[in-house]
Amino acid sequence: MTTTDLRVDEGYAPATGGVGMYWRSLGQGGTPLVLVHAGFGVAEAFGDVLDRLAAGRRVVAVELQGHGHTADVDRPFSWDAPADDVAALVRHLGLGPADPMGYSLGGGVCLRAAIRHPEVVRRLVVSAPCRRDGWFPDVLAGMDQVGAAGFEVMRQTPMYAAYAAVAPDPDGFPVLMDKTGALLRTPYDWSEEVRGITAPVQLVYGDADGIPPAHAAEFFALLGRGLRDAGWDGSGRPASRLAVLPGRPHYDVSSSPELAQVVDGFLG
Known part of the structure:
Protein backbone atom coordinates (compact mmCIF):
# COMPACT_ATOMS: atom_id res chain seq x y z
CA MET A 1 0.00 0.00 0.00
CA THR A 2 1.27 3.49 -0.85
CA THR A 3 0.23 7.01 0.06
CA THR A 4 -1.97 7.05 -3.07
CA ASP A 5 -4.11 4.33 -1.47
CA LEU A 6 -4.44 6.04 1.91
CA ARG A 7 -6.63 8.84 3.14
CA VAL A 8 -4.47 11.96 3.43
CA ASP A 9 -5.27 15.14 5.38
CA GLU A 10 -3.12 18.04 6.50
CA GLY A 11 -3.35 21.31 8.37
CA TYR A 12 -2.00 23.45 11.18
CA ALA A 13 -2.79 23.10 14.88
CA PRO A 14 -2.50 25.98 17.35
CA ALA A 15 0.18 24.97 19.83
CA THR A 16 1.93 26.84 22.64
CA GLY A 17 3.82 30.12 22.35
CA GLY A 18 2.15 31.11 19.10
CA VAL A 19 3.38 28.05 17.17
CA GLY A 20 1.14 26.84 14.35
CA MET A 21 2.22 23.20 14.13
CA TYR A 22 1.95 21.58 10.71
CA TRP A 23 0.56 18.06 10.62
CA ARG A 24 0.02 15.53 7.87
CA SER A 25 -2.31 12.58 8.45
CA LEU A 26 -2.35 9.27 6.59
CA GLY A 27 -4.72 6.33 7.00
CA GLN A 28 -7.62 5.97 9.37
CA GLY A 29 -8.91 3.87 12.22
CA GLY A 30 -7.26 2.50 15.32
CA THR A 31 -5.49 4.52 17.98
CA PRO A 32 -3.80 7.51 16.28
CA LEU A 33 -0.02 7.31 16.05
CA VAL A 34 1.75 10.70 16.29
CA LEU A 35 5.18 10.69 14.58
CA VAL A 36 7.83 13.22 15.60
CA HIS A 37 10.95 13.61 13.44
CA ALA A 38 14.58 14.13 14.35
CA GLY A 39 16.40 17.46 14.32
CA PHE A 40 16.23 19.19 10.92
CA GLY A 41 13.58 16.66 9.84
CA VAL A 42 10.21 16.95 8.11
CA ALA A 43 7.01 14.90 8.16
CA GLU A 44 8.26 12.57 5.42
CA ALA A 45 11.50 11.75 7.29
CA PHE A 46 10.22 8.28 8.24
CA GLY A 47 10.06 7.27 4.57
CA ASP A 48 8.19 4.08 3.73
CA VAL A 49 7.79 3.35 7.45
CA LEU A 50 5.05 6.00 7.52
CA ASP A 51 3.09 4.19 4.79
CA ARG A 52 3.56 0.81 6.44
CA LEU A 53 2.29 2.06 9.78
CA ALA A 54 -0.65 3.90 8.19
CA ALA A 55 -1.92 0.69 6.58
CA GLY A 56 -3.73 -0.22 9.81
CA ARG A 57 -4.25 3.05 11.66
CA ARG A 58 -4.31 6.83 11.42
CA VAL A 59 -0.79 8.23 11.48
CA VAL A 60 -0.25 11.95 12.12
CA ALA A 61 3.26 13.16 11.27
CA VAL A 62 4.07 16.57 12.74
CA GLU A 63 6.72 19.21 12.11
CA LEU A 64 8.16 20.96 15.15
CA GLN A 65 8.79 24.68 15.58
CA GLY A 66 11.03 25.99 12.80
CA HIS A 67 11.01 22.67 10.93
CA GLY A 68 9.45 22.06 7.53
CA HIS A 69 6.12 23.84 7.06
CA THR A 70 6.01 25.02 10.69
CA ALA A 71 7.19 28.62 10.96
CA ASP A 72 9.67 29.58 13.63
CA VAL A 73 8.65 31.95 16.42
CA ASP A 74 10.59 34.08 18.87
CA ARG A 75 11.09 31.23 21.32
CA PRO A 76 14.33 29.35 22.04
CA PHE A 77 14.25 25.60 21.59
CA SER A 78 13.76 23.54 24.73
CA TRP A 79 12.65 19.99 25.46
CA ASP A 80 9.45 20.93 27.27
CA ALA A 81 7.97 23.48 24.84
CA PRO A 82 7.70 21.09 21.85
CA ALA A 83 6.44 18.38 24.20
CA ASP A 84 3.65 20.78 25.18
CA ASP A 85 3.10 21.50 21.46
CA VAL A 86 2.61 17.80 20.72
CA ALA A 87 0.13 17.49 23.59
CA ALA A 88 -1.72 20.58 22.32
CA LEU A 89 -1.95 19.03 18.85
CA VAL A 90 -3.34 15.78 20.28
CA ARG A 91 -6.02 17.75 22.10
CA HIS A 92 -6.78 20.05 19.15
CA LEU A 93 -7.30 17.13 16.75
CA GLY A 94 -9.14 15.05 19.33
CA LEU A 95 -6.64 12.20 19.02
CA GLY A 96 -6.11 11.31 22.64
CA PRO A 97 -5.05 9.23 24.23
CA ALA A 98 -2.71 8.69 21.29
CA ASP A 99 0.53 6.78 20.67
CA PRO A 100 3.44 9.25 20.27
CA MET A 101 6.51 7.93 18.47
CA GLY A 102 9.71 9.95 18.31
CA TYR A 103 13.15 9.41 16.86
CA SER A 104 16.35 11.13 18.04
CA LEU A 105 15.42 14.74 18.94
CA GLY A 106 11.78 13.76 18.38
CA GLY A 107 12.23 10.86 20.79
CA GLY A 108 13.24 13.28 23.54
CA VAL A 109 10.21 15.42 22.72
CA CYS A 110 7.83 12.45 22.92
CA LEU A 111 9.43 11.27 26.15
CA ARG A 112 8.90 14.70 27.70
CA ALA A 113 5.30 14.72 26.43
CA ALA A 114 4.65 11.41 28.20
CA ILE A 115 6.19 12.76 31.41
CA ARG A 116 4.40 16.12 31.32
CA HIS A 117 1.09 15.07 29.76
CA PRO A 118 0.45 11.40 30.62
CA GLU A 119 -3.26 11.82 29.95
CA VAL A 120 -2.69 12.18 26.18
CA VAL A 121 -0.50 9.06 25.90
CA ARG A 122 -1.71 5.47 25.57
CA ARG A 123 1.55 3.87 24.38
CA LEU A 124 4.92 5.45 23.66
CA VAL A 125 7.68 4.60 21.16
CA VAL A 126 11.11 6.20 21.73
CA SER A 127 14.44 6.02 19.92
CA ALA A 128 16.53 8.36 22.06
CA PRO A 129 18.41 8.36 25.38
CA CYS A 130 16.87 9.44 28.67
CA ARG A 131 19.92 11.49 29.65
CA ARG A 132 22.34 13.51 27.55
CA ASP A 133 25.38 11.40 28.35
CA GLY A 134 23.50 8.37 27.07
CA TRP A 135 25.01 9.26 23.68
CA PHE A 136 28.53 8.10 22.81
CA PRO A 137 31.16 10.78 23.59
CA ASP A 138 32.00 11.32 19.92
CA VAL A 139 28.33 11.94 19.15
CA LEU A 140 28.18 14.52 21.93
CA ALA A 141 31.30 16.16 20.52
CA GLY A 142 29.54 16.44 17.16
CA MET A 143 26.48 17.96 18.82
CA ASP A 144 28.72 20.56 20.43
CA GLN A 145 29.60 21.82 16.94
CA VAL A 146 26.05 22.20 15.61
CA GLY A 147 25.30 25.78 14.62
CA ALA A 148 25.02 28.25 11.76
CA ALA A 149 28.76 28.10 11.17
CA GLY A 150 28.18 24.72 9.52
CA PHE A 151 25.45 25.94 7.18
CA GLU A 152 27.49 25.71 3.96
CA VAL A 153 28.02 22.01 4.63
CA MET A 154 24.37 21.41 5.52
CA ARG A 155 23.28 23.29 2.38
CA GLN A 156 24.48 20.29 0.34
CA THR A 157 22.46 17.71 2.26
CA PRO A 158 19.04 16.10 1.59
CA MET A 159 17.88 17.47 4.97
CA TYR A 160 18.33 21.04 3.79
CA ALA A 161 16.71 20.28 0.41
CA ALA A 162 13.63 18.87 2.15
CA TYR A 163 13.45 21.93 4.42
CA ALA A 164 13.92 24.48 1.65
CA ALA A 165 11.20 22.84 -0.46
CA VAL A 166 8.45 23.55 2.08
CA ALA A 167 9.67 26.09 4.68
CA PRO A 168 7.77 29.39 4.91
CA ASP A 169 11.18 31.08 5.26
CA PRO A 170 13.77 29.09 3.24
CA ASP A 171 16.50 31.42 4.54
CA GLY A 172 15.78 30.43 8.15
CA PHE A 173 17.93 27.31 8.23
CA PRO A 174 20.98 28.92 9.90
CA VAL A 175 18.73 30.09 12.75
CA LEU A 176 17.32 26.57 12.99
CA MET A 177 20.87 25.26 13.26
CA ASP A 178 21.76 27.70 16.05
CA LYS A 179 18.61 26.94 18.04
CA THR A 180 19.05 23.19 17.57
CA GLY A 181 22.70 23.34 18.58
CA ALA A 182 21.84 25.22 21.78
CA LEU A 183 19.25 22.57 22.64
CA LEU A 184 21.61 19.68 21.93
CA ARG A 185 24.22 21.19 24.24
CA THR A 186 21.75 21.56 27.11
CA PRO A 187 22.39 19.00 29.91
CA TYR A 188 19.46 16.79 30.92
CA ASP A 189 18.80 13.65 32.91
CA TRP A 190 15.21 12.42 33.08
CA SER A 191 15.98 9.11 34.80
CA GLU A 192 13.85 9.69 37.87
CA GLU A 193 10.91 10.99 35.82
CA VAL A 194 11.13 7.95 33.55
CA ARG A 195 10.52 5.74 36.58
CA GLY A 196 7.10 7.37 36.92
CA ILE A 197 5.87 6.64 33.39
CA THR A 198 2.92 4.26 33.56
CA ALA A 199 2.18 3.93 29.83
CA PRO A 200 3.79 0.93 28.08
CA VAL A 201 6.96 2.02 26.26
CA GLN A 202 8.71 0.54 23.23
CA LEU A 203 12.39 1.46 23.10
CA VAL A 204 14.04 1.00 19.69
CA TYR A 205 17.73 1.34 18.82
CA GLY A 206 20.20 0.07 16.25
CA ASP A 207 23.07 -2.16 17.26
CA ALA A 208 25.39 0.39 15.60
CA ASP A 209 23.53 3.36 17.10
CA GLY A 210 24.97 6.55 18.56
CA ILE A 211 23.37 5.29 21.79
CA PRO A 212 25.19 2.25 23.25
CA PRO A 213 23.25 -0.93 24.07
CA ALA A 214 24.26 -0.46 27.70
CA HIS A 215 22.22 2.74 27.88
CA ALA A 216 19.28 1.04 26.18
CA PRO A 238 6.45 -6.86 30.57
CA ALA A 239 4.10 -4.51 28.72
CA SER A 240 7.07 -2.34 27.78
CA ARG A 241 9.56 -3.67 25.24
CA LEU A 242 13.14 -3.19 24.06
CA ALA A 243 14.19 -3.76 20.44
CA VAL A 244 17.71 -3.58 19.03
CA LEU A 245 17.67 -3.60 15.23
CA PRO A 246 20.59 -5.58 13.74
CA GLY A 247 23.02 -3.77 11.50
CA ARG A 248 21.36 -0.38 11.90
CA PRO A 249 23.25 2.83 12.73
CA HIS A 250 21.35 5.71 14.32
CA TYR A 251 20.58 7.41 11.01
CA ASP A 252 18.91 4.31 9.54
CA VAL A 253 16.59 3.43 12.41
CA SER A 254 13.72 5.75 11.48
CA SER A 255 13.42 4.46 7.90
CA SER A 256 14.14 0.76 8.43
CA PRO A 257 11.42 -1.80 7.56
CA GLU A 258 12.17 -3.57 10.84
CA LEU A 259 11.01 -0.49 12.73
CA ALA A 260 7.52 -0.73 11.23
CA GLN A 261 7.33 -4.41 12.16
CA VAL A 262 8.44 -3.77 15.74
CA VAL A 263 6.04 -0.86 16.21
CA ASP A 264 3.09 -2.70 14.66
CA GLY A 265 3.60 -5.58 17.05
CA PHE A 266 3.79 -3.27 20.05
CA LEU A 267 0.84 -1.03 19.27
CA GLY A 268 -1.50 -3.87 18.32
Whole structure:
Protein backbone atom coordinates (compact mmCIF):
# COMPACT_ATOMS: atom_id res chain seq x y z
CA MET A 1 0.00 0.00 0.00
CA THR A 2 1.27 3.49 -0.85
CA THR A 3 0.23 7.01 0.06
CA THR A 4 -1.97 7.05 -3.07
CA ASP A 5 -4.11 4.33 -1.47
CA LEU A 6 -4.44 6.04 1.91
CA ARG A 7 -6.63 8.84 3.14
CA VAL A 8 -4.47 11.96 3.43
CA ASP A 9 -5.27 15.14 5.38
CA GLU A 10 -3.12 18.04 6.50
CA GLY A 11 -3.35 21.31 8.37
CA TYR A 12 -2.00 23.45 11.18
CA ALA A 13 -2.79 23.10 14.88
CA PRO A 14 -2.50 25.98 17.35
CA ALA A 15 0.18 24.97 19.83
CA THR A 16 1.93 26.84 22.64
CA GLY A 17 3.82 30.12 22.35
CA GLY A 18 2.15 31.11 19.10
CA VAL A 19 3.38 28.05 17.17
CA GLY A 20 1.14 26.84 14.35
CA MET A 21 2.22 23.20 14.13
CA TYR A 22 1.95 21.58 10.71
CA TRP A 23 0.56 18.06 10.62
CA ARG A 24 0.02 15.53 7.87
CA SER A 25 -2.31 12.58 8.45
CA LEU A 26 -2.35 9.27 6.59
CA GLY A 27 -4.72 6.33 7.00
CA GLN A 28 -7.62 5.97 9.37
CA GLY A 29 -8.91 3.87 12.22
CA GLY A 30 -7.26 2.50 15.32
CA THR A 31 -5.49 4.52 17.98
CA PRO A 32 -3.80 7.51 16.28
CA LEU A 33 -0.02 7.31 16.05
CA VAL A 34 1.75 10.70 16.29
CA LEU A 35 5.18 10.69 14.58
CA VAL A 36 7.83 13.22 15.60
CA HIS A 37 10.95 13.61 13.44
CA ALA A 38 14.58 14.13 14.35
CA GLY A 39 16.40 17.46 14.32
CA PHE A 40 16.23 19.19 10.92
CA GLY A 41 13.58 16.66 9.84
CA VAL A 42 10.21 16.95 8.11
CA ALA A 43 7.01 14.90 8.16
CA GLU A 44 8.26 12.57 5.42
CA ALA A 45 11.50 11.75 7.29
CA PHE A 46 10.22 8.28 8.24
CA GLY A 47 10.06 7.27 4.57
CA ASP A 48 8.19 4.08 3.73
CA VAL A 49 7.79 3.35 7.45
CA LEU A 50 5.05 6.00 7.52
CA ASP A 51 3.09 4.19 4.79
CA ARG A 52 3.56 0.81 6.44
CA LEU A 53 2.29 2.06 9.78
CA ALA A 54 -0.65 3.90 8.19
CA ALA A 55 -1.92 0.69 6.58
CA GLY A 56 -3.73 -0.22 9.81
CA ARG A 57 -4.25 3.05 11.66
CA ARG A 58 -4.31 6.83 11.42
CA VAL A 59 -0.79 8.23 11.48
CA VAL A 60 -0.25 11.95 12.12
CA ALA A 61 3.26 13.16 11.27
CA VAL A 62 4.07 16.57 12.74
CA GLU A 63 6.72 19.21 12.11
CA LEU A 64 8.16 20.96 15.15
CA GLN A 65 8.79 24.68 15.58
CA GLY A 66 11.03 25.99 12.80
CA HIS A 67 11.01 22.67 10.93
CA GLY A 68 9.45 22.06 7.53
CA HIS A 69 6.12 23.84 7.06
CA THR A 70 6.01 25.02 10.69
CA ALA A 71 7.19 28.62 10.96
CA ASP A 72 9.67 29.58 13.63
CA VAL A 73 8.65 31.95 16.42
CA ASP A 74 10.59 34.08 18.87
CA ARG A 75 11.09 31.23 21.32
CA PRO A 76 14.33 29.35 22.04
CA PHE A 77 14.25 25.60 21.59
CA SER A 78 13.76 23.54 24.73
CA TRP A 79 12.65 19.99 25.46
CA ASP A 80 9.45 20.93 27.27
CA ALA A 81 7.97 23.48 24.84
CA PRO A 82 7.70 21.09 21.85
CA ALA A 83 6.44 18.38 24.20
CA ASP A 84 3.65 20.78 25.18
CA ASP A 85 3.10 21.50 21.46
CA VAL A 86 2.61 17.80 20.72
CA ALA A 87 0.13 17.49 23.59
CA ALA A 88 -1.72 20.58 22.32
CA LEU A 89 -1.95 19.03 18.85
CA VAL A 90 -3.34 15.78 20.28
CA ARG A 91 -6.02 17.75 22.10
CA HIS A 92 -6.78 20.05 19.15
CA LEU A 93 -7.30 17.13 16.75
CA GLY A 94 -9.14 15.05 19.33
CA LEU A 95 -6.64 12.20 19.02
CA GLY A 96 -6.11 11.31 22.64
CA PRO A 97 -5.05 9.23 24.23
CA ALA A 98 -2.71 8.69 21.29
CA ASP A 99 0.53 6.78 20.67
CA PRO A 100 3.44 9.25 20.27
CA MET A 101 6.51 7.93 18.47
CA GLY A 102 9.71 9.95 18.31
CA TYR A 103 13.15 9.41 16.86
CA SER A 104 16.35 11.13 18.04
CA LEU A 105 15.42 14.74 18.94
CA GLY A 106 11.78 13.76 18.38
CA GLY A 107 12.23 10.86 20.79
CA GLY A 108 13.24 13.28 23.54
CA VAL A 109 10.21 15.42 22.72
CA CYS A 110 7.83 12.45 22.92
CA LEU A 111 9.43 11.27 26.15
CA ARG A 112 8.90 14.70 27.70
CA ALA A 113 5.30 14.72 26.43
CA ALA A 114 4.65 11.41 28.20
CA ILE A 115 6.19 12.76 31.41
CA ARG A 116 4.40 16.12 31.32
CA HIS A 117 1.09 15.07 29.76
CA PRO A 118 0.45 11.40 30.62
CA GLU A 119 -3.26 11.82 29.95
CA VAL A 120 -2.69 12.18 26.18
CA VAL A 121 -0.50 9.06 25.90
CA ARG A 122 -1.71 5.47 25.57
CA ARG A 123 1.55 3.87 24.38
CA LEU A 124 4.92 5.45 23.66
CA VAL A 125 7.68 4.60 21.16
CA VAL A 126 11.11 6.20 21.73
CA SER A 127 14.44 6.02 19.92
CA ALA A 128 16.53 8.36 22.06
CA PRO A 129 18.41 8.36 25.38
CA CYS A 130 16.87 9.44 28.67
CA ARG A 131 19.92 11.49 29.65
CA ARG A 132 22.34 13.51 27.55
CA ASP A 133 25.38 11.40 28.35
CA GLY A 134 23.50 8.37 27.07
CA TRP A 135 25.01 9.26 23.68
CA PHE A 136 28.53 8.10 22.81
CA PRO A 137 31.16 10.78 23.59
CA ASP A 138 32.00 11.32 19.92
CA VAL A 139 28.33 11.94 19.15
CA LEU A 140 28.18 14.52 21.93
CA ALA A 141 31.30 16.16 20.52
CA GLY A 142 29.54 16.44 17.16
CA MET A 143 26.48 17.96 18.82
CA ASP A 144 28.72 20.56 20.43
CA GLN A 145 29.60 21.82 16.94
CA VAL A 146 26.05 22.20 15.61
CA GLY A 147 25.30 25.78 14.62
CA ALA A 148 25.02 28.25 11.76
CA ALA A 149 28.76 28.10 11.17
CA GLY A 150 28.18 24.72 9.52
CA PHE A 151 25.45 25.94 7.18
CA GLU A 152 27.49 25.71 3.96
CA VAL A 153 28.02 22.01 4.63
CA MET A 154 24.37 21.41 5.52
CA ARG A 155 23.28 23.29 2.38
CA GLN A 156 24.48 20.29 0.34
CA THR A 157 22.46 17.71 2.26
CA PRO A 158 19.04 16.10 1.59
CA MET A 159 17.88 17.47 4.97
CA TYR A 160 18.33 21.04 3.79
CA ALA A 161 16.71 20.28 0.41
CA ALA A 162 13.63 18.87 2.15
CA TYR A 163 13.45 21.93 4.42
CA ALA A 164 13.92 24.48 1.65
CA ALA A 165 11.20 22.84 -0.46
CA VAL A 166 8.45 23.55 2.08
CA ALA A 167 9.67 26.09 4.68
CA PRO A 168 7.77 29.39 4.91
CA ASP A 169 11.18 31.08 5.26
CA PRO A 170 13.77 29.09 3.24
CA ASP A 171 16.50 31.42 4.54
CA GLY A 172 15.78 30.43 8.15
CA PHE A 173 17.93 27.31 8.23
CA PRO A 174 20.98 28.92 9.90
CA VAL A 175 18.73 30.09 12.75
CA LEU A 176 17.32 26.57 12.99
CA MET A 177 20.87 25.26 13.26
CA ASP A 178 21.76 27.70 16.05
CA LYS A 179 18.61 26.94 18.04
CA THR A 180 19.05 23.19 17.57
CA GLY A 181 22.70 23.34 18.58
CA ALA A 182 21.84 25.22 21.78
CA LEU A 183 19.25 22.57 22.64
CA LEU A 184 21.61 19.68 21.93
CA ARG A 185 24.22 21.19 24.24
CA THR A 186 21.75 21.56 27.11
CA PRO A 187 22.39 19.00 29.91
CA TYR A 188 19.46 16.79 30.92
CA ASP A 189 18.80 13.65 32.91
CA TRP A 190 15.21 12.42 33.08
CA SER A 191 15.98 9.11 34.80
CA GLU A 192 13.85 9.69 37.87
CA GLU A 193 10.91 10.99 35.82
CA VAL A 194 11.13 7.95 33.55
CA ARG A 195 10.52 5.74 36.58
CA GLY A 196 7.10 7.37 36.92
CA ILE A 197 5.87 6.64 33.39
CA THR A 198 2.92 4.26 33.56
CA ALA A 199 2.18 3.93 29.83
CA PRO A 200 3.79 0.93 28.08
CA VAL A 201 6.96 2.02 26.26
CA GLN A 202 8.71 0.54 23.23
CA LEU A 203 12.39 1.46 23.10
CA VAL A 204 14.04 1.00 19.69
CA TYR A 205 17.73 1.34 18.82
CA GLY A 206 20.20 0.07 16.25
CA ASP A 207 23.07 -2.16 17.26
CA ALA A 208 25.39 0.39 15.60
CA ASP A 209 23.53 3.36 17.10
CA GLY A 210 24.97 6.55 18.56
CA ILE A 211 23.37 5.29 21.79
CA PRO A 212 25.19 2.25 23.25
CA PRO A 213 23.25 -0.93 24.07
CA ALA A 214 24.26 -0.46 27.70
CA HIS A 215 22.22 2.74 27.88
CA ALA A 216 19.28 1.04 26.18
CA ALA A 217 19.36 -1.64 28.91
CA GLU A 218 19.66 1.02 31.62
CA PHE A 219 16.68 2.96 30.19
CA PHE A 220 14.64 -0.26 30.03
CA ALA A 221 15.46 -1.02 33.67
CA LEU A 222 14.29 2.45 34.71
CA LEU A 223 10.90 1.47 33.32
CA GLY A 224 10.98 -1.50 35.68
CA ARG A 225 11.67 -3.93 32.84
CA GLY A 226 14.40 -6.43 32.04
CA LEU A 227 14.96 -7.11 35.72
CA ARG A 228 13.75 -10.72 35.93
CA ASP A 229 12.87 -13.78 33.90
CA ALA A 230 9.34 -13.81 32.44
CA GLY A 231 8.80 -17.45 33.44
CA TRP A 232 8.47 -20.62 31.39
CA ASP A 233 5.01 -19.57 30.17
CA GLY A 234 5.91 -15.93 29.57
CA SER A 235 3.35 -14.77 32.14
CA GLY A 236 5.86 -12.27 33.54
CA ARG A 237 6.41 -10.67 30.15
CA PRO A 238 6.45 -6.86 30.57
CA ALA A 239 4.10 -4.51 28.72
CA SER A 240 7.07 -2.34 27.78
CA ARG A 241 9.56 -3.67 25.24
CA LEU A 242 13.14 -3.19 24.06
CA ALA A 243 14.19 -3.76 20.44
CA VAL A 244 17.71 -3.58 19.03
CA LEU A 245 17.67 -3.60 15.23
CA PRO A 246 20.59 -5.58 13.74
CA GLY A 247 23.02 -3.77 11.50
CA ARG A 248 21.36 -0.38 11.90
CA PRO A 249 23.25 2.83 12.73
CA HIS A 250 21.35 5.71 14.32
CA TYR A 251 20.58 7.41 11.01
CA ASP A 252 18.91 4.31 9.54
CA VAL A 253 16.59 3.43 12.41
CA SER A 254 13.72 5.75 11.48
CA SER A 255 13.42 4.46 7.90
CA SER A 256 14.14 0.76 8.43
CA PRO A 257 11.42 -1.80 7.56
CA GLU A 258 12.17 -3.57 10.84
CA LEU A 259 11.01 -0.49 12.73
CA ALA A 260 7.52 -0.73 11.23
CA GLN A 261 7.33 -4.41 12.16
CA VAL A 262 8.44 -3.77 15.74
CA VAL A 263 6.04 -0.86 16.21
CA ASP A 264 3.09 -2.70 14.66
CA GLY A 265 3.60 -5.58 17.05
CA PHE A 266 3.79 -3.27 20.05
CA LEU A 267 0.84 -1.03 19.27
CA GLY A 268 -1.50 -3.87 18.32
